Amino acid sequence: MIRSVTHPQAGPWHRIHLMRHRRALILMTIVIGIAVLFGISGYFSGVAWPTLLEAVLRTTYRLALAYGIALVLGVTIALLVGWSPFIDFFFPFFDILQNIPSFALFPLFIYFFGFTDQMIILFATSSIVWPILFAVLTAIKGAHKDLNDAATIFGATGFRRVSFYLAPLALPAVLTGSIVGIAIGWEAIIGAEIIANIAGFGAFIKNVDISGIDASAVAGALAILVIVFVINRLVWAPLLLESSRRYAE
Template identity: 30%
Template sequence: MHLSPPIRDEYEIALTPLDDVPLERTLSLPQRIWQQSWVRKTVILLVLALIWEIVARVQDNDLLLPGFVQTAHAFVDGVATGELIGKVWISLKVLVKGYLIGIALAFGLTTLAVSTQLGRDLLSTLTSMFNPLPAIAMLPLALLWFGLGENSLIFVLVHSVLWALALNTYAGFLGVSDTLRMAGRNYGLRGLRFVLFMLVPAALPSILAGLRIGWAFAWRTLIAAELVFGASSGKGGLGWYIFQNRNELYTDKVFAGLAMVILIGLVVENFGFNTIERLTVKRWGMQR
């Protein structure tokens, strides 16, 4: 005998409207403005500037600590006369050369490391040897090998960028899941194409972190190296500008040079790396 399941009568449940539930509170204009990160960061900078000015006025010694207003005047004068901008241009040209060479070498090392066992051993050995070594400690050798000039600066910059970027990139490559690796191989990706089209996009958060660290190391290494010997052919960069004005006791110009170092760091971080991060890893859902 064939049994059929019982047929249940259709029914409908009427839902009561949620009139008594309060809607989400609308933010006021000041609250919406405060939600912007650049507004909060600007407020922090203004508070720090105010504290600086108060401490300088209490201390009342321009030779030791010029105030924020006095430093701002020196900064504007340096920009208006072109002296400060010229020093920045000299430093940035050297920095970009060393940074790009370091990126190229780091990419070559990590590509070799993910491709062969010998490459992995080579990267592990070199990073263990040279990563703990401060870049500025290589300065005497750079002077001996390349002389007093731009090539010595580029040498120490490459050293400061290479190992941090290589370690972060290799760690990112190792973190790529086996599923993505198999998918790439199923699409016929091998060798350099596998690294470029599969590993690099998947490991981009780690690579960006390495680029950030390498940039910070390179920027502060360059300023430190220029403070020591940064004049080349009668021309010196931003570090040399700070060193010269310290010798001549123009403390406000020293602080103006330091402010330019900080300003360039903020611009590169907020308009460079943050923009790249927003357009890539955050848009792809790889980071919150």
């Protein structure tokens, strides 16, 4: 009797993912280990932990809001443009807009919104939105012609095309666009907080740098690293795994 002993899902991709997963865990364990060693040696004794925690949480909160707005805005615009017959018209137009450096528009945001939370959040939104929008548009533009035809032939027309075809088609692109967008978002928010000196992680490292307390900057960087790692492991890694399983050719 012939019996298959290979699990159908234990393919090469699964193994690669497990290796990456292990590598990420090892890397994080090393980082945390170093931090613990620094802590034991008393390196972080001068760090104002409550202030640092508040600053990190403030920045993370701004990022979460900016990402939420950018996600809704980017996906909606991309789906509507991708659904319309004008995708080729809008693509270069968006390309020009996204090439404008975000910080070149920073004075405009200050002018309109002042030195406020809203200003930082909307400024970050304007940076995060582009990778999401382009990823979705590229996914729609690059969809296989047969898949488009199948959707049309089997009745995915009108607004149903958006909800039943374009939106699920673009889901992996939303994930990758989000990962890139959030990375850009951290930079935009921290950069904006440094420039505008608005309470948050950016202002915290700017102030500790001036006062010369390096341990606080290191502690802050470690705190951000842990947040990024946790978001990556708990949110993006499982979603990417599921998307690559489902969307594999």
